[in-house]
Amino acid sequence: MNEAMKIIEKDGVRFENPVVVEGLPDIGLVGAIAASHIVETLGLYEVAHFESDLFPPIMVMHRGVLTDPVRILGNEKILVVTSEIAIPPSAIYPLASVLVDWLSSKGAKLVFSLTGFPEQNRLEVDKPMVFGVGNISQAVDLLKEYKVETMEEGFIAGIYALIMKYCMIKKIPAITLMAQSFPNYPDPGAAASVLQVLNKMIGLNISVDQLLEKADEIKIKGRDLMKQTRSSMERIGKVSEQEIPLMYR
């Protein structure tokens, strides 16, 4: 049991080997924007939240109701992990560990992390490309089946790296989908690109039209979370994703 972090589950929720989508704040808030769009479109409800002294003392009010900022929303078949605050670097390890233990106990069959990768020429890119990384052969095969370009060599840094690692230990297939993104600005266009790939891979039918229509407003609303996230990313060695590995075998 992890002392630093726990998941508090709502009563009466049943799960049927759910597919999991992690969209915690990261590069371009791609995952956070995509997760929020999934929750809104599918009308998902809160099934659990995270509690930890490692989080800042923040709660969120939504429609007059006090809500925890780091939550799992979903139904029997799909779970979405999302946060309205940047995850402090000290909370990343316990959060990933507790999350994967909990998902394993719920019989999660497949875990997706949605994020961005920094594209310096993002302004010149009309439709961001999506790349994938899988943790075990089942995940890699799935990426191949859906013709998602994969990364052969390189570093990945952030909570999704740990989620994939802990899922590998539990033999849960996990995939990270990364879209070309503005590194430091919220990027709804990149979020739309990862959602389109996710749609194909798990048979969702989530339209991204509204997401793209509201892109400007999302960018304005996402400024504060982006600032927090930028500060957090600087401290977790995110820059190492741009470095070349030695590639010895």
Added chain:
Amino acid sequence: MSDPKDIWGRLEDLLNEVEGYLVRSSWSASDRCLEPLVEIENRENEIVVTVDLPCVEKKEDISLEVSEDLLEIKAMLKQAMRWERWGMVQKNIEFTSFKKIVSLPEKVKPEEATAVFKRGVLKIRLPKAYRKFTLKVS
């Protein structure tokens, strides 16, 4: 007894963490403006400032003032914005513009600065006042 180095290391981590959450307010009620996200790149011969300006439609809506060490950006939103359920006082504010004053990391030549606005992103190039030159070694 704990190693004092550990304590200082932990304290530094804690301060860094707190700093991440002590971001200044990104809006101002008095002049009904929002603060845009800005990136500053300190290159060899120039400083490049990039500003995200969603909801700004055309370059004519942007005004820039540059001095040797300061850059002031103002931009009108294409329509006023108000979030009716946000906060206590915020819900009554109709935001009409972006505003940001950037302290430049080095002195620049304001008269040689250029700016381009494309797809909601403003890019300002400010040549440094003191340029570096390459010397041949003999």
